[in-house]
Each structure stands twice: as structure tokens, then as C-alpha cells.
Amino acid sequence: MIVDTLNHLLENEAAFGDKLKRGLQFLRDTDFTGLAAGRHSVNEELFYFVNEYETKAAGECFWEAHRVNLDVHYILEGTERIGYSAIERLQVTEEYNAEKDAVFLSGELLSAVVAGPGDVVICYPQDGHMTGIEAGMKEAVRKIVLKIKL
Template sequence: MIVDTLDHLLENEAAYGDKIQRGLQFLKNTDFTGQAAGRHTVDEEMFYFINEYETKEAADCFWEAHRVNLDLHYILEGTERIGYSAIERLQVRDEYSAEKDAVFFTGAVESAVAASPGDLVICYPQDGHMTGIEAKQKEAVRKVVLKIKI
């Protein structure tokens, strides 16, 4: 898992593979203002969701990880905490679904980062992540989740 701001990651984008560099540039150069919530296609290797929700207590959120796509969580509005755990430390709740490209887990939140507008969290296949956790209070969040095929 990588946590930083989009601007910082762009300053060091040569440290990342071509696909992530392309994803960072896409996030930088796209105006998401007014785009409807839901799925949007970029090309055969990238698509994204505009997600809008209110944060919740961790007990009401869920762990997930992916095998086919990297997740780049780019916060547009609001603040949420994103839990992190290596998948080996979690217990499988629902086996991998190729249709959803997701496996779901249970487990305690031992590590989490607060992500605010401009922050970017990159989740790799080995990164169990739990999104939508309230930071200091319930809050509306609007973000882009860019999916990059690996």
C-alpha cells in the first residue's frame, strides 16, 4: 500500500511502473467535477468509479482485496480513514469472485490512514483494505477509485 498526495506521487512518478504512471497522469488531467457516481471506462486497462457515501464506524465497513486490478483511491471531497492489513493477517469471509474481482475478509482494524482531498492510496493485491471508516465524525466523501489491470 502506498499513501501520499497525488502531487507528491507525480513528482516521483518515475519510481512507479508505466501503468501506475499513466493512472497518476489520468487523475491529474481529468476534471471529475459534475461526473455522475458510478462506473466510467477509460480504456481496456483502466476504469474508475466515482463513489459518494457517508463514512461509518469500522464495524459497519468491510475488508476486501483484488487480484486483477490495482485500486487507486483518490479523495475529492471529505475525509475517510482507510484500514490496511496484509491479507495473510485477515480471515476469508467470502472466497474470491472473478466477477467482482474481490475477496472479502474479516479482521480487526489495526492500521488505518486518514485520507483527505488530494490524498491518494494505492492498494496492491496483497493489501487488504477497508474504506469508508469515519475519521473524527461521520462525513460525506466523494472520491475516484481508479482500477488498473495488472
């Protein structure tokens, strides 16, 4: 898992592979204002979701991980906590679904980061992650989840 601001990541983009660099540049260069919530296609290796929701208690959230796509969470509005755990520390509750590119997991929340506007959280296939956790109070969040095909 990588956590930083979009600007800092772009300043150090030479450290990333071409696909992740193109994904970060896409986030920088795209105006997401007014886009409807839901899935949007870019090309064969990139698509994204505009997600809008209210954060909630960790006990109401779920763990997930992916195999085919990197998850790049880019916060536009609001603040949320995003939980992290290596997948081998979690238990599978729903086997991998190739159509959703997701495996659902359970386990204790031991580590989380707080992400606000301009922050990016990159989740690799080995990163179990739990999103939408309130950071002190319930709050409306609007974010982009960019999917980069590995």
C-alpha cells in the same frame, strides 16, 4: 500500500511502472466535476468508479482485496480513514469472485490512514483494505477509485 498526495506521487512518478504512471497522470488531467456516481471506462487497462457516501464506524465497514486490478483511491471531497492489513492476517469470509475482482475478509482493524482531498491511497493485491471509516465524525466523501489492470 502507498499513501501520499497526488502531487507528490507525480513528482516521483519515475519510481512507478508505466501503467501506474499513466493512471496517476489520468487522475491529474481529468476533471471529475459533475460526473455521476458509478462506473466509468477509460480504456482496456483503466476504469474507475465515482463513489459518494457517508463515512461510518469501522464495525459497519468491510475488508476486501483484489487480484487483477490495483485500487487507486483518490479523495476529491471529505475525509475518511482507510484500514490496511496484509491479507494473510485476515480471514476469508467470501471467496474470490472473478467478476467483481474481490475477495471479502474479516479481521481486526490495527492500522489505518486518514485521507482527505488530494490524497491517494494505492492498494496492491496483497493489501486488505477497509474504506469509508469515519475519521472522528460522519462525513460525506466523494472520491475516485481508479482500477488499473495488472
